[in-house]
Each structure stands twice: as structure tokens, then as C-alpha cells.
Amino acid sequence: MNWIIRHFTPISILSIIFSILWIGLTSFLLPLPVHQSASAPRAGFSAPDFSLPDLQGSSLQLGDLKGKVVILNFWASWCSPCKAEMPAFQSVYSQWKEEGIEIVAVNTTSQDSLAGIQSFVSSYQLSFPILLDSDGSVNQLYRVQALPTTFLIDRQGMIREVIIGGPVPEASLIQKVEMLIKE
Amino acid sequence: MFPILNIGPLALQTSGLLILAGIWLGITISEKSLPKITRLISASNLYNLVFLSLLAGLIGGRFIFVLLHPEAFRGNWISAFIPNTQMFDVSGGLIIALIAALVYSQQKHLPFWATLDSLTPMLAVISIFIGLANLASGNAYGTPTNLPWGIELWGATRHPTQIYHILSAMVILWLIIPGKTIHPYPSGIRFLIFLSCTSFILLLIDTFHGEGALILDRFRQVQLFALVILGISVHQIFKRKNAVSGEAQNAST
Numbered sequence: 001m002n003w004i005i006r007h008f009t010p011i012s013i014l015s016i017i018f019s020i021l022w023i024g025l026t027s028f029l030l031p032l033p034v035h036q037s038a039s040a041p042r043a044g045f046s047a048p049d050f051s052l053p054d055l056q057g058s059s060l061q062l063g064d065l066k067g068k069v070v071i072l073n074f075w076a077s078w079c080s081p082c083k084a085e086m087p088a089f090q091s092v093y094s095q096w097k098e099e100g101i102e103i104v105a106v107n108t109t110s111q112d113s114l115a116g117i118q119s120f121v122s123s124y125q126l127s128f129p130i131l132l133d134s135d136g137s138v139n140q141l142y143r144v145q146a147l148p149t150t151f152l153i154d155r156q157g158m159i160r161e162v163i164i165g166g167p168v169p170e171a172s173l174i175q176k177v178e179m180l181i182k183e
Numbered sequence: 184m185f186p187i188l189n190i191g192p193l194a195l196q197t198s199g200l201l202i203l204a205g206i207w208l209g210i211t212i213s214e215k216s217l218p219k220i221t222r223l224i225s226a227s228n229l230y231n232l233v234f235l236s237l238l239a240g241l242i243g244g245r246f247i248f249v250l251l252h253p254e255a256f257r258g259n260w261i262s263a264f265i266p267n268t269q270m271f272d273v274s275g276g277l278i279i280a281l282i283a284a285l286v287y288s289q290q291k292h293l294p295f296w297a298t299l300d301s302l303t304p305m306l307a308v309i310s311i312f313i314g315l316a317n318l319a320s321g322n323a324y325g326t327p328t329n330l331p332w333g334i335e336l337w338g339a340t341r342h343p344t345q346i347y348h349i350l351s352a353m354v355i356l357w358l359i360i361p362g363k364t365i366h367p368y369p370s371g372i373r374f375l376i377f378l379s380c381t382s383f384i385l386l387l388i389d390t391f392h393g394e395g396a397l398i399l400d401r402f403r404q405v406q407l408f409a410l411v412i413l414g415i416s417v418h419q420i421f422k423r424k425n426a427v428s429g430e431a432q433n434a435s436t
Contacts, residue, residue, distance in 0.1 A: 033393055033403070042337055169270060170262060171262045172269040
């Protein structure tokens with residue numbers, strides 16, 4: 001620090017001139033940050049596409065939901081925070097479905113039982129699609145490391161936010177959904 | 184990348200844990216360095232200042248969030264008190280934390296520049312831990328590169344911007360940490376040198392960040408902000424140096 005203070009005048013002048021030149025040159029010569037066209041399970045990237053069967057056996061493809069705001073939730077019937085947040089998801093779905101909201105709840109079936117899932121869905125009266133990830137491939141694709149994990153996806157299919165853990169409070173969910181719907 | 188630490192049924196976010204560790208280590212280093220930086224502030228004042236600001240920032244961040252999004256709490260006001268990191272306004276929390284720090288400093292008559300100097304080692308340590316937290320979570324990722332030291336992240340080989348940040352923050356810590364002898368710097372110089380070095384490094388590293396807002400569709404917002412901070416801190420260093428040399432001249436005549 002002594003050295004910096006002793007030579008502060010030339011150091012400061014040089015650093016400011018260098019900074020201005022650096023900003024000027026790099027802004028025109030190097031690539032600027034842009035929305036990523038590549039898909040990855042993080043905010044700012046395109047949501048990785050997948051197709052999974054629901055409880056009735058029909059298949060749902062995430063890519064088909066482009067144009068809607070999608071809440072993609074990873075859950076399991078034994079997970080306490082998942083139980084705590086599901087009523088909030090159902091409430092938001094009931095209120096906002098007509099506005100273009102879709103909730104896709106991917107069950108980590110590789111660590112769950114079909115009986116447990118069915119009892120969970122009926123006890124919380126869930127009306128949104130419940131998808132079964134039997135081999136865990138979609139959990140792997142989205143690098144889910146903790147349950148619940150929620151991805152907020154905009155109408156263009158871009159991930160806007162990743163919420164690891166829960167429960168997500170209803171107030172927070174409403175605020176985020178409103179913001180995406182209004183865009 | 185190591186975003187989650189699973190301990191039994193608990194899934195803890197590694198980035199949050201690293202920031203907490205940074206605050207704890209930082210305040211410990213600030214306290215140990217205190218006798219070599221200034222004698223105008225006691226360790227207890229330093230601890231109280233930091234913890235009061237943190238507490239005010241946490242409560243304030245939630246309060247501002249509720250004020251900004253009242254519609255989300257309509258008919259469900261109890262949820263405003265749920266402990267959850269999702270419902271938090273970061274800039275609001277920072278402003279409230281700063282106000283709380285200013286009010287506490289005024290009440291305890293803590294000298295402004297000496298207080299900032301005493302907090303500088305803590306800020307430098309936290310800066311290193313912010314880099315580590317970003318490395319763990321994969322945040323603040325770089326632009327794609329072909330350079331041999333690129334790291335695989337989010338589907339591409341990228342500039343390891345988090346590692347650039349950690350290394351440069353370590354150099355800044357080494358620069359500002361007090362040595363064995365007390366140097367007669369004007370108060371505030373240590374903090375201002377930390378601020379100018381950090382702005383300069385941020386300005387350079389941001390060139391390689393893969394995300395960030397632009398001004399006029401061309402200039403990176405963070406770089407321009409860092410340039411302004413660099414200019415202000417350099418100006419303040421000259422001002423502080425001149426003020427002290429003027430006082431010394433007056434005293435000798």
C-alpha cells in the first residue's frame with residue numbers, strides 16, 4: 001500500500017485513462033452479454049426441452065407450452081417443503097390459469113411410489129399436470145439437487161428464475177407470476 | 184460447481200453459507216487489524232455496527248419488498264413475516280443497512296473515515312467469498328472462450344470469471360491488510376484504495392461476464408458504474424492527501 005500511495009498520481013492517471021480505453025475498445029471489439037440461445041437449467045438460458053407421461057398416461061412436451069408462462073416444479077410426496085408449498089401452487093393455478101399460466105409438476109418418481117403420488121395429488125386436489133420422471137432423466141437434465149426446486153419460465157421459453165428449496169410463499173409466487181404475465 | 188450442501192434432510196445453499204463465512208471471517212480479521220488501523224474505534228463498536236446493519240438490512244429488505252408488492256400480500260398479511268429469502272428486496276435492504284450504520288455511527292460519534300478504514304479488511308474478505316459463492320453456484324459466469332484455462336459451465340467452455348474475481352480480490356486484500364508497523368496514512372485512504380482497486384478490477388473482469396445489462400445497447404452498465412466509482416474514489420484520495428498535507432503545513436508554520 002505504501003508503494004501505491006507514494007506513486008499515486010501517475011498510477012491513478014494511468015488507471016483512469018486505461019479504464020476509459022478498455023471500456024471503449026472492448027465494447028466494440030469483444031462480444032457483449034446477450035440472452036443465451038443455448039439451453040441450460042439456469043436463469044438467462046433456454047429451458048431444456050423434455051417429454052414425460054402424466055398420471056393418466058398421456059405425454060406432455062415442455063416445448064409445446066411456449067407462449068405460456070410456465071412454473072416447472074420438481075417434487076416428491078415424502079418431501080415436507082413440497083407438501084407445504086403445493087396449496088400455494090394450486091391457488092395460483094386456479095387464479096391465473098386463464099391469464100396464460102401453466103404449472104408443470106415433475107415428480108421424482110425414481111425416489112417415490114405411485115401410491116404415494118396419487119394420495120398426495122388427491123389430498124391437495126391438484127388440477128395441474130403431474131408428470132412422472134420414472135428414470136430420473138429430467139431431474140438430471142435440470143440438475144435438481146434439492147427438493148423442491150422451481151423454475152420460472154417466460155413465454156419465450158427462457159428460464160427467468162430458479163428457486164432452490166421451499167416452501168415458496170404464495171405472496172412471492174404471485175409477485176413473480178404477475179411480473180412475467182405482464183411482460 | 185457445488186450449489187447445494189445436503190446435510191440429512193436439509194439442503195443448504197452453499198453460496199449463502201460462503202457469504203456468512205465471509206462476514207464472520209471478515210469481521211474477525213477487521214477486529215484483529217483494528218489496533219494497526221485506528222485507535223478511534225473499539226472492537227465492540229465495530230461488531231455492533233456490523234450486526235446492527237446486517238439486522239436492519241434483513242428486516243428492511245423484507246419491509247421494502249412488502250411495500251413494493253402489496254398486492255401479493257392482499258388477504259394474506261401473515262406471509263409477510265415468513266422467514267424466506269425469496270421475498271427480499273436487495274437494493275432496499277442495502278439502503279436500510281447503510282442508514283442504520285450511519286445512525287449508529289452518529290449516535291456513538293464514530294469518525295466517518297476511520298470507521299470505513301476499520302471495515303476495509305472485512306469488505307476485502309467478503310469480496311473473496313462473493314467470488315467463492317459465485318463459483319459454487321455457477322453465477323457470474325463468463326463468456327465462451329477457447330483459452331486453455333476456460334472452464335466447462337452451462338453447456339460451454341467459458342472464461343472462469345469467478346476465479347479471476349477470487350484471485351484479484353486476494354491481491355487487493357494483501358494490498359490493504361495492515362503490516363506490522365503503523366503508517367501515518369490520512370484516515371480514509373485505506374478504504375478509498377480498496378474501493379478504487381475493486382472498481383478497477385470489476386471494470387476489467389466484467390468484460391468477460393456472460394450476463395449483464397447494457398446502456399445504449401453497447402456499453403456494459405457495471406463497467407460504467409465501476410468507472411464512476413473509480414473516478415470518485417481517486418478524487419477523494421487526492422482530497423484526503425491534500426487536506427492532511429495542508430494541516431501538516433499549517434501546524435509547522
